[in-house]
Amino acid sequence: MLKALKKYEFEPDYATSPGATLLEVMESLEMTQKELAVRTGLTEQTLTRIFKGNQPISYETANRLELVTQVPAGMWNNLEAQYREQLAKLEERQRLDAEKTWLKTIPTKELMERGYLEANQDEVSLLRNVLSFFGVSSVHAWHAIWETPEVAARRSKCFDSQPGAAASWIRQGELQAHQIDCAPFHKSRFQQTLQEIRVLTCEGPGVFVPRMKELCAASGVAVALVREMKKVPWNGATKWLTPNKAMILLNLRGKGEDKFWFSFFHEACHVVKDKKKDLLINDGSDGDPREKQADAFAAETLIPSRFNNKISIFQTAHEVIDLADELGIAPGIVAGRYQFLTGNWHVFRNLIRKLEWRE
Incomplete structure (x- = not known):
């Protein structure tokens, strides 16, 4: 049995004015232009402009x-x-046709694979689809949004070299975060929530992901999880969507639970301590004092620094597990701290759970 795999919509590259229909009606009524002018009270010149589509009805x-x-x-x-x-669509198509080279800066294939863009489109239709994904009407508007001082305030090297890919990853987070209902942001409540979330590090993703999202939403923070994108070497980002709603955007770069939780608390620090107008990106660099502050906050929240000397001389997995039990966190986080302190990245590796994306 044959079946249609895809529905194609016909989009004509011309526009037919209602004046053409009016001429057909006049012909069927055997009525001249002069007679129609008399009967309608319109001038013949007005009718001529209507026939040509130069004057609206x-x-x-x-x-x-x-x-x-x-x-x-x-x-x-x-x-x-x-x-x-x-007519407006034809004019728009002409405008977009002149801007389609910009598509080369956007990871359209990845966005198609993720279901954000339709496949098998001509370049102009694809450009329109991409602009719709970003919620803008033109390439000029895209630059106005993504090159504002708020974005440039925390400029990552990736943003300079791959602005389309970088913006695409953040935009996916925005779309996901917009779907999360949040209470108005409450700073002290969110700070208390972080202690509850710290305990969740002992749980598996099936438990901690929905609970973490629920707790954060109750404090005005939407947690979005978006797959890593090629050429975007970031662990996380923080952005205020409104004055009362923040977004923490995370991925699984590195896949280890220790890195995931460090990234979460790193971004949480930005929510608590930095300006609401800034887009802050965790790209692993340490040149920005705000990033150093966020790193210190994440490290101290997960494992107070007074335990570092003790951790750095651990010899057995039992020592790691015992301290994790004492601190109320996952053993993998203690193992990750040991690796960071000693540079022995292969030691206790089996204690660090790997996180994977599931459809």
Whole structure:
């Protein structure tokens, strides 16, 4: 049995004015332009402009045409609206055709694979789809959004070299975060929530992910989890979507639970301590004092620094597990701290749970 795999919509590259229909109606009524002018009270010059599509059919004109031709005014109004809409689409298509080279900066293939863009489109249609994904009407508007001082305030090297890929990853987080209902942001409540979330490090993703999202949403923070993208070497980002709603955006780069939780608390620090207007990106660099502050906050929240000397001389997995039990966190986080302090990245590696994406 044959079946259609895809529904294609016909998009004409021309626009037919309602004046063409009016000429056909006149012909069927055997009516001249002069007679129509007399019957409708319109000048012949006005009718000529309507025939050519240079003058729109107003509601008043549509009512007059209904009385003379017996064709409902609603039909004339609909024909006029469709004509103007098609003209606008043709003008937009011409404008987008001149901007389509910008598509080379956007990871369209990855976005198609993730279901954000439709496949098998011509370049102009694809460009329109991409602009819709970003919620802008033009490439100029895209630059205005993603090159504002708020974004440039925390400029990552990746943003300079791969702005399209970088913005695409953040935009996916925004779209996900917008779907999360949050209470108005409450700073002290969120700070208390962080202690509850710290305990969740002992749980598996099936437990900690929904609970973490729920707790953060109750404090005005939407947690978005978005797969890593090629050429975007970031662990996380923080952005205020509104004055009362923050987004913490995370991925599984590195895959270890220790890195994931460090990234979460790193971003949480930005929510608590940094300005709401900034987009802050965790790309592993340490040149920004805000990033150093966030690193210190994450490290101290997970494992107070007074335990570092003790951890650095651990010899057995039992020591790691015992301290993890004492601190109320996952053993993998203690193992990760040991690796960081000693540089022995292979030691206690089996204690660090790997996190993976599931469809």
